[in-house]
Amino acid sequence: MTIEIRQVAHPEAVRGFDTETLRRHFLIERLFSPGEVLLTYSHIDRLVVGGAMPVDAPVTLPTPKAVGTDAFLARRELGAINVGGPGRVRVGGAVHAVGPRDALYVGMGAGEVVFESDDAASPAKFYLVSTPAHAAHETVVIPAERANRMEVGDQATSNRRTIRQYIIPGVCTSCQLVMGLTQLEPGSMWNTMPCHTHDRRSEVYLYFDLDPNARVLHLMGEPSETRHLVVASEQAVLSPGWSIHSGVGTSHYAFIWAMGGDNQDYTDMDMVAMSALR
Ligand SMILES: O=C(O)C(=O)C[C@H](O)C(=O)CO
Numbered sequence: 362m363t364i365e366i367r368q369v370a371h372p373e374a375v376r377g378f379d380t381e382t383l384r385r386h387f388l389i390e391r392l393f394s395p396g397e398v399l400l401t402y403s404h405i406d407r408l409v410v411g412g413a414m415p416v417d418a419p420v421t422l423p424t425p426k427a428v429g430t431d432a433f434l435a436r437r438e439l440g441a442i443n444v445g446g447p448g449r450v451r452v453g454g455a456v457h458a459v460g461p462r463d464a465l466y467v468g469m470g471a472g473e474v475v476f477e478s479d480d481a482a483s484p485a486k487f488y489l490v491s492t493p494a495h496a497a498h499e500t501v502v503i504p505a506e507r508a509n510r511m512e513v514g515d516q517a518t519s520n521r522r523t524i525r526q527y528i529i530p531g532v533c534t535s536c537q538l539v540m541g542l543t544q545l546e547p548g549s550m551w552n553t554m555p556c557h558t559h560d561r562r563s564e565v566y567l568y569f570d571l572d573p574n575a576r577v578l579h580l581m582g583e584p585s586e587t588r589h590l591v592v593a594s595e596q597a598v599l600s601p602g603w604s605i606h607s608g609v610g611t612s613h614y615a616f617i618w619a620m621g622g623d624n625q626d627y628t629d630m631d632m633v634a635m636s637a638l639r
């Protein structure tokens with residue numbers, strides 16, 4: 362089992378970080394490894410972020426010491442979105458088919474979680490985000506077409522994109538986890554600009570579906586002290602509540618955003634005026 366621990370960094374300290382230190386604190390470079398579950402435990406809102414990539418055998422969600430309980434889901438909930446080929450997830454013995462770009466919500470106390478691929482030649486890749494939970498909600502599959510869909514942005518500003526909200530009140534009940542997927546249209550490179558913060562919630566962005574040579578320049582930091590991370594496909598960025606999160610790609614791409622914190626109100630954002638960005 363592989364788990365990495367990321368401590369919280371104060372925004373005043375982050376102002377002095379060099380590139381390597383910024384990447385060590387905020388970028389998760391490796392999420393998927395064949396036949397393994399890779400996890401990162403971040404102390405921002407105690408998000409656990411990871412990837413499960415079963416190939417020709419099932420892989421089981423481990424219970425690292427970091428979660429402090431006998432079972433991973435004893436006091437946690439889990440969201441999974443499949444960014445690979447068709448797969449299945451066994452939760453406490455019940456089998457759930459999770460197709461490409463479908464999501465699975467797993468409630469607190471649901472039992473053992475085992476990931477499988479339908480076809481080893483096109484393995485499933487389950488992107489995982491877990492937050493602490495206080496109540497047991499129903500484990501459900503949310504197919505892409507059942508997600509709440511919003512078309513936003515404009516081709517003229519290169520930010521035409523479709524947002525799909527999977528784990529969000531009204532679609533899927535959770536304790537605090539909110540999760541969805543944003544797809545950029547071909548020719549659109551910008552996400553989430555004008556940008557925002559929400560100090561009440563931390564967020565994590567997984568960028569995927571980029572060509573091997575394409576990159577996203579992810580913008581982070583306090584609005585008056587922005588920094589950037591150069592991000593490749595299937596890498597994730599931790600975004601504390603004080604940080605903006607936005608980006609521009611060298612080609613179009615998709616990303617999964619997930620949040621945990623004090624509320625589940627997607628619209629609760631503190632918009633940053635363009636004139637305030639430095
Ligand atoms: O494309 C976007 O804009 C987003 O997907 C924004 C994220 O969902 C977000 O930052 C929610 O707080």
Ligand SMILES: [Zn+2]
Nearest residue numbers: 557559564606
């Ligand atoms: Zn946000």
